[in-house]
Amino acid sequence: MNDSGPGGGGYFWCLRHDRVESGDDVCPAQFRLGPYASADDATRALETVEKRNKAWDAEDARWTGEVS
Template sequence: MNDSGLGGAGYFWCLRHHRVEIGDDVCPAQYRLGPFATADEATRALETVEKRNAEWDAEDARWTGESS
């Protein structure tokens, strides 16, 4: 399953299998988020994405002068 050339560096959240993956048994890059430093961080990957998207949306609104 490994197509990254990372050699198993880090933990990944698999969007297809909804689990943490590590090592040489990870899904292709299009199905994963990461790498993360810990399995716990990888488990919270979707929360991290949601938080960052909200921060970026707020920054975009501030930049363009729109109110949220």
Template sequence: MEGLGFLPESVALGRFWVHSDGMNDSGPGDGAYFWCLRHNRVETGDDKCPAQYRLGPCPSAEDATHALETVAKRNAAWDAEDARWTGEQS
């Protein structure tokens, strides 16, 4: 690995978790639920819209029902952290 611009010990030798692992269609088993942004309903299994129109996977239908609220809360927290990071907030 000489001349590649990194030390051999810095290369991961095994599989490690990446963000996209948690974002695939399979979700947490057969019980994955999604919130459809087109139809404003919970979808699961074969009865679901394409990924571009849904949020999830969620572990339950109840969680999927509140997916937009979860997104709003996370966005607010990230916006606050961005503001803190850039010094826009005291």
């Protein structure tokens, strides 16, 4: 990944401020999700995280033989 500046390009969802950030106006990496290709994608970052976590949890359950 190219991290050419504070934001490294793209759009980010800031967990501290609950907003989309880009360019030089971004919080430190520990407070953001991304980068995303568009501001709209960044706005849906928490939905994306939830969907991925559910998929990974289901895969973990399948792998260990747990029934959910």
